[in-house]
Amino acid sequence: MVVTAKAADGKEIGKVEKHYHPQATNCRDTKMKYGAQWKVANLRDTSFQPMKPKKETIEFDLPEGVRAADVTVDLFYELGNPEQKYPIHTITKKVSLDR
Numbered sequence: 001m002v003v004t005a006k007a008a009d010g011k012e013i014g015k016v017e018k019h020y021h022p023q024a025t026n027c028r029d030t031k032m033k034y035g036a037q038w039k040v041a042n043l044r045d046t047s048f049q050p051m052k053p054k055k056e057t058i059e060f061d062l063p064e065g066v067r068a069a070d071v072t073v074d075l076f077y078e079l080g081n082p083e084q085k086y087p088i089h090t091i092t093k094k095v096s097l098d099r
Contacts, residue, residue, distance in 0.1 A: 014060040
């Protein structure tokens with residue numbers, strides 16, 4: 001998932017990239033292993049589960065004088081490596097500090 005915030009003039013305020021997948025180790029150290037051939041024990045599962053909503057909070061520091069931003073969330077399926085990304089869903093909303 002990639003979340004991008006842009007000011008009204010199109011200037012990028014911030015960008016956050018998150019990966020959701022089971023995380024595992026080889027039980028010999030605490031370093032995360034992501035390849036199926038290395039996984040021996042699951043530490044935690046951060047993947048999306050079917051029919052279960054997932055709520056995230058992502059914060060951006062707004063520059064001085066900026067009261068609103070266009071926030072875009074791009075959800076991708078990453079097949080095996082970062083070059084193999086397939087878009088699933090994109091949504092853009094205007095977020096404002098004014099009520």
